[in-house]
Amino acid sequence: MTDQLVNGAPAGTEIFPIERLREFSVRAFVACGVPEEDAGLAADVLASADLRGIDTHGVARLAQYVEMFKQGRINPRPxxxxxxxxxxxxxxxxxxxxxxxxxxxxxxxxxxxxxxxxxxxxxxxxxxxxxxxxxxxxxxxxxxxxxxxxxxxxxxxxxxxxxxxxxxxxxxxxxxxxxxxxxxxxxxxxxxYAFGKVEDAARRGVPIPEGCAIDRDGRMTTDPNDMLNGGALxxxxxxxxxxxxxxxxxxxxxxxxxxxxxxxxxxxxxxxxxxxxxxxxxxxxxxxxxxxxxxxxxxxxxxxxxxxxxxxxxxxxxxxxxxxxxxxxxxxGDPNRRSEETRRVHGVPVIRPVIEAMRRVAAETGVPFD
Known part of the structure; x- marks a missing residue:
C-alpha cells in the first residue's frame, strides 16, 4: 500500500508487516558481525518501537547503527x-x-x-x-x-x-x-522535544513546535535544520x-x-x-x-x-x-498501546526517507530488502 493515508500515516509511506522489518533488522545486524542471538534481541527493541508508534527509534535508526559498525565505533561482539x-x-x-x-x-x-x-x-x-x-x-x-x-x-x-x-x-x-x-x-x-522528532521533522520538511529549540545564535527557532546545524534543544x-x-x-x-x-x-x-x-x-x-x-x-x-x-x-x-x-x-501509554493494536494487524507505515535508508543498508550489507 503506497501514497495514501493508512493508520494515520501521511501520503508517501509504505506499509510493512512488522515481521518483515524485524527480519531485515536481524539480518543487517548479523551482516555487521553481531551474533545471531544478539541481533535478534536488538531487532526486538527496534520492532517494539515501530509497533508502538515510536517511529524515530525503530527501523529509522537502523542505518545509523550500521554506519557506526562500519566506522568501527560499536563493538559487534562485546x-x-x-x-x-x-x-x-x-x-x-x-x-x-x-x-x-x-x-x-x-x-x-x-x-x-x-x-x-x-x-x-x-x-x-x-x-x-x-x-x-x-x-x-x-x-x-x-x-x-x-x-x-x-x-x-x-x-x-x-x-x-x-x-x-x-x-x-x-x-x-x-x-x-x-x-x-x-x-x-x-x-x-x-x-x-525529542531529538529523534527533530530528525523526523527535517526528513519530512516540516517545522518543529515553538519553544523547543534555539539556533546557533541562541534564538528561538521552529526550523529543525537550525537546531541540527549548530543549534540546541x-x-x-x-x-x-x-x-x-x-x-x-x-x-x-x-x-x-x-x-x-x-x-x-x-x-x-x-x-x-x-x-x-x-x-x-x-x-x-x-x-x-x-x-x-x-x-x-x-x-x-x-x-x-x-x-x-x-x-x-x-x-x-x-x-x-x-x-x-x-x-x-x-x-x-495510551497512544503507543493503540498504535501497537493497529500495527500488529495492519502493518507499520514507513516514510520514504527511511525506506531509502533501508535500501542503502541493503546495498552496504548485501541483505535483500526489496
Missing part, C-alpha cells in the same frame, strides 16, 4: 561483564557494545536481582544508544515487577540560560501493571517561567545517575550518535551510561491489590471532566 556487584546492585561494562544488546541484558540482571532480593539496580557504562526507553519497563510487567530505566545521551540540549549543547535528551521510562485496565507506561525525555519547560529549571534538573539527575554513577561519560563528553557527529575532544568516562531499577511488587504490597489500585487510578483519571475542545485525559 564481552559484557560485571565489574562491581552486591546482592541488589551491579555495575556492568558493556565493552562498547550495541546498546540494543547491552541495555536489555543489564535490565534482565536488574529484574533477576529484584525477584531474588526485592529490588535490583544495575548501572551500565561503555554502552551506546539503547533504543526506545519504554522497551525496558515493558519487560517487567509479566514478572510482577516495576522497572525504571534511564540513559544519558550525546549532547543535544542547552542547560537553562545556556546557548550550546551540553546535555543529552536523557530520557527515563517506567511502567505500572494494572489488573483489568491497560498498564500505565511513562516514557519521556527531559528536553522540550531546550530543557523540558522551554524557559524559566514555564518550568525549564525543572527539566534541566531532571536532565542533570539522569546524567549523573547514568553517567557519573556507572563510570560512563556525561554531559558534553558523551560519545556522539549518529555516526556523522565527531567524538568530543575530551573524555571523562567510558561510553554512554544507563541505569536500570526493578522492584518486586510483592515486597511492598499484594500484587493483585496493587493492580486493583492502578485500575482505580486509571478509571479515575479517565473520568476527569474534559477540558474544552478535548476528549478528556489520556492515560500514559
Amino acid at each position: 564481552d559484557i561483564r560485571v565489574v562491581r556487584e552486591s546482592p541488589s546492585t551491579a555495575t556492568v561494562d558493556g565493552d562498547n557494545g550495541l546498546g540494543l544488546v547491552v541495555g536489555p541484558r543489564a535490565n534482565l540482571m536488574a529484574m533477576d536481582k529484584a525477584e531474588t532480593v526485592g529490588s535490583g539496580w544495575v548501572a551500565v557504562r561503555n554502552s551506546n544508544h539503547f533504543g526506545a526507553g519504554e522497551y525496558y519497563p515493558l519487560q517487567g510487567l509479566p514478572r510482577e515487577l516495576i522497572v525504571w530505566a534511564m540513559t544519558n545521551s550525546p549532547p543535544q540540549v542547552a542547560p537553562l540560560w545556556g546557548a550550546e549543547k551540553m546535555l543529552g535528551t536523557n530520557p527515563m521510562a517506567i511502567a505500572f501493571p494494572a489488573l483489568e485496565e491497560p498498564a500505565v507506561v511513562i516514557d519521556l525525555t527531559t528536553s522540550a 531546550l530543557p523540558l519547560g522551554s524557559d524559566r517561567e514555564r518550568g525549564a529549571h525543572k527539566g534541566y534538573c531532571m536532565a542533570a539527575m539522569v546524567d549523573l545517575l547514568s553517567g557519573a554513577l556507572s563510570g560512563a561519560s556525561w554531559g558534553p563528553f558523551a560519545p556522539p550518535f549518529p555516526a556523522h557527529l565527531a567524538p568530543p575532544a575530551r573524555t571523562v568516562g567510558l561510553g554512554v551510561g544507563h541505569l536500570f531499577g526493578a522492584w518486586q511488587i510483592s515486597a511492598f504490597i499484594d500484587p493483585t491489590e496493587f493492580r486493583r489500585q492502578v485500575d482505580d487510578w486509571v478509571r479515575t483519571m479517565r473520568g476527569t471532566r474534559p477540558a474544552a475542545g478535548t476528549t478528556g485525559p489520556l492515560i500514559p
Whole structure:
C-alpha cells in the first residue's frame, strides 16, 4: 500500500508487516558481525518501537547503527561483564557494545536481582544508544515487577540560560501493571522535544513546535535544520517561567545517575550518535551510561491489590471532566498501546526517507530488502 493515508500515516509511506522489518533488522545486524542471538534481541527493541508508534527509534535508526559498525565505533561482539556487584546492585561494562544488546541484558540482571532480593539496580557504562526507553519497563510487567530505566545521551540540549549543547535528551521510562485496565507506561525525555522528532521533522520538511529549540545564535527557532546545524534543544519547560529549571534538573539527575554513577561519560563528553557527529575532544568516562531499577511488587504490597489500585487510578483519571475542545485525559501509554493494536494487524507505515535508508543498508550489507 503506497501514497495514501493508512493508520494515520501521511501520503508517501509504505506499509510493512512488522515481521518483515524485524527480519531485515536481524539480518543487517548479523551482516555487521553481531551474533545471531544478539541481533535478534536488538531487532526486538527496534520492532517494539515501530509497533508502538515510536517511529524515530525503530527501523529509522537502523542505518545509523550500521554506519557506526562500519566506522568501527560499536563493538559487534562485546564481552559484557560485571565489574562491581552486591546482592541488589551491579555495575556492568558493556565493552562498547550495541546498546540494543547491552541495555536489555543489564535490565534482565536488574529484574533477576529484584525477584531474588526485592529490588535490583544495575548501572551500565561503555554502552551506546539503547533504543526506545519504554522497551525496558515493558519487560517487567509479566514478572510482577516495576522497572525504571534511564540513559544519558550525546549532547543535544542547552542547560537553562545556556546557548550550546551540553546535555543529552536523557530520557527515563517506567511502567505500572494494572489488573483489568491497560498498564500505565511513562516514557519521556527531559528536553522540550525529542531529538529523534527533530530528525523526523527535517526528513519530512516540516517545522518543529515553538519553544523547543534555539539556533546557533541562541534564538528561538521552529526550523529543525537550525537546531541540527549548530543549534540546541531546550530543557523540558522551554524557559524559566514555564518550568525549564525543572527539566534541566531532571536532565542533570539522569546524567549523573547514568553517567557519573556507572563510570560512563556525561554531559558534553558523551560519545556522539549518529555516526556523522565527531567524538568530543575530551573524555571523562567510558561510553554512554544507563541505569536500570526493578522492584518486586510483592515486597511492598499484594500484587493483585496493587493492580486493583492502578485500575482505580486509571478509571479515575479517565473520568476527569474534559477540558474544552478535548476528549478528556489520556492515560500514559495510551497512544503507543493503540498504535501497537493497529500495527500488529495492519502493518507499520514507513516514510520514504527511511525506506531509502533501508535500501542503502541493503546495498552496504548485501541483505535483500526489496
